[in-house]
Amino acid sequence: MKTVAFLQTGRRVEVKTEANVLQALLAERTPVKMACGGRGICATCHIYIESGAQALTPMTKKEERTLSLLGEATPSSRLACQARVLGEGVVVRLPKGLYIERSADLTELIGRRAESRILHPISGKTLVEEGKIITRSVVNALAQVDVDMQRLMEGSRDL
Numbered sequence: 650m651k652t653v654a655f656l657q658t659g660r661r662v663e664v665k666t667e668a669n670v671l672q673a674l675l676a677e678r679t680p681v682k683m684a685c686g687g688r689g690i691c692a693t694c695h696i697y698i699e700s701g702a703q704a705l706t707p708m709t710k711k712e713e714r715t716l717s718l719l720g721e722a723t724p725s726s727r728l729a730c731q732a733r734v735l736g737e738g739v740v741v742r743l744p745k746g747l748y749i750e751r752s753a754d755l756t757e758l759i760g761r762r763a764e765s766r767i768l769h770p771i772s773g774k775t776l777v778e779e780g781k782i783i784t785r786s787v788v789n790a791l792a793q794v795d796v797d798m799q800r801l802m803e804g805s806r807d808l
């Protein structure tokens with residue numbers, strides 16, 4: 650077993666050696682969308698590794714390619730579904746904001762203010778700023794998210 654720590658909460662969870670960091674996120678009940686089902690082609694499991702990067706498996710070409718499309722990526726970015734935990738000392742910081750998988754994910758929030766930034770599931774771009782009211786026209790304007798996700802899933806069949 651190996652321990653993964655979360656910077657924002659200070660909590661630590663144990664995962665099996667070689668489990669991916671996504672398992673730690675799920676154990677921590679982090680609301681992670683896993684829009685691509687853990688195939689390394691979306692942004693919804695994007696995390697930052699604050700320390701202990703050397704205790705993770707190296708980045709694959711696919712992960713590199715996905716992160717290269719992500720505007721918020723930094724050298725400490727990883728995809729939780731692709732990074733496997735081999736050693737101790739991994740500390741994870743979660744990106745600020747909530748990824749959506751479909752524009753309909755926001756329907757129940759119409760009329761409310763966004764509690765945190767709402768982010769595109771592939772590019773990580775901010776779709777709705779924190780504190781902005783989510784209106785029906787905002788949700789309608791995000792229909793492109795559905796198109797992007799459909800293209801992503803169709804394209805991923807060849808991977």
Ligand code: FES
Pocket residue numbers: 682683684685686687688689690691692693694695728729730731
């Ligand atoms: S769940 Fe899509 S890249 Fe990890």
